[in-house]
Amino acid sequence: MMLDRKRILNNLWSEIRGCVSLVESNDEDLLDLVEKLKGFRLNLKAKHNASNNQSSKTQDIKLLLGASIPSETLIKLPQISKNKGSGTTTSKRLKGDKEKAMEKNEKKKRLCRGCGELSYHDIRNCP
Ligand SMILES: [Zn+2]
Numbered sequence: 442m443m444l445d446r447k448r449i450l451n452n453l454w455s456e457i458r459g460c461v462s463l464v465e466s467n468d469e470d471l472l473d474l475v476e477k478l479k480g481f482r483l484n485l486k487a488k489h490n491a492s493n494n495q496s497s498k499t500q501d502i503k504l505l506l507g508a509s510i511p512s513e514t515l516i517k518l519p520q521i522s523k524n525k526g527s528g529t530t531t532s533k534r535l536k537g538d539k540e541k542a543m544e545k546n547e548k549k550k551r552l553c554r555g556c557g558e559l560s561y562h563d564i565r566n567c568p
Contacts (some may be wrong), residue, residue, distance in 0.1 A: 450505055 464470035548561045555567030562568070 446504060453505075 555564035
């Protein structure tokens with residue numbers, strides 16, 4: 442049995458869209474459709490669980506999603522950062538630079554005989 446599954450799925454989507462556009466302005470019809478679809482879905486789910494055919498189920502969903510939803514509307518998977526860890530490296534490097542700078546300043550310090558502290562001044566310009 443060869444079915445044009447893609448075409449049928451496209452028809453399915455247009456049926457669903459048609460239903461939605463017909464009921465969206467009427468609260469009662471809207472709730473009715475939701476309930477009917479929900480019941481239908483639960484029925485199908487029970488059937489699928491009974492047959493326990495997970496792989497074909499997944500394939501069906503993929504086909505269904507791929508059939509007519511434009512790719513832009515498909516949920517975009519979060520991109521795994523290729524620069525993982527670079528932030529840490531940067532902060533480490535910055536810290537290193539800062540420490541080097543501090544060491545440099547440390548060397549410029551001299552012991553002031555005026556106040557007895559390591560400072561950037563000496564006894565001649567001690568505050
Ligand atoms: Zn001083």
